[in-house]
């Protein structure tokens with residue numbers, strides 16, 4: 001049996017997120033149709049599919065940026081179909097690369113500290129006892145070390161290289177203590193070197209957490225994902241590990257317009 005990540009107070013192989021017949025219509029056009037997925041606790045679950053397949057729409061449904069037309073979303077055993085984005089964030093379902101905006105003129109450490117303060121609900125109370133601020137600084141430093149930015153703690157975000165900025169975004173997301181991280185194309189626009197660094201980083205931060213990611217880069221998906229859901233025209237075309245989906249004739253047809261193996 002596959003080993004589960006430690007740190008979750010759930011049973012091995014339990015489901016942390018589930019969609020049941022999730023559907024989204026835009027004025028008569030069905031962008032997501034009856035999509036049911038099951039995300040295992042502690043796994044990396046990737047959503048892939050050709051352009052226009054409905055990945056972004058599905059992602060926006062999960063993070064409550066869009067309201068479903070039909071179906072249900074169950075997170076940690078609770079029906080969150082009608083929950084507000086802030087409500088689900090408090091329950092540990094955190095979307096990265098959008099909400100965790102990085103402040104360009106703050107240092108890496110200050111950026112992480114802002115996220116830690118947000119989590120604690122003590123934002124910008126600079127009159128807090130020094131002891132608490134010291135604790136925050138220590139935790140911020142530890143979080144930066146987790147993503148390889150320890151030596152850059154005092155560097156302004158704007159001065160970090162592109163891949164390092166992405167690492168900082170991951171650090172600010174980790175600071176929000178996610179149980180489930182939703183990553184929207186984490187390697188988009190990166191050099192191949194940065195793709196490698198961020199791929200390693202994602203593998204590292206999954207420990208004790210679950211990740212759902214939309215990702216175009218199939219190398220990244222093949223390296224990281226335990227389970228892949230392939231969407232096409234708003235429907236689930238295939239699901240399974242990389243070997244299963246990459247050899248599925250319907251997937252080859254959707255991607256390459258051919259069922260011949262490359």
Ligand SMILES: Nc1ncnc2c1ncn2[C@@H]1O[C@H](COP(=O)(O)OP(=O)(O)OP(=O)(O)O)[C@@H](O)[C@H]1O
Pocket residue numbers: 026029031049050051052053054055056057058
């Ligand atoms: N707000 C909207 N109103 C109308 N149609 C929409 C809306 N948002 C998305 N769509 C349509 O839904 C379909 C799925 O779009 P979506 O952006 O979710 O696909 P995607 O898989 O993320 O594509 P890409 O890989 O190109 O980003 C597309 O045909 C798109 O035109």
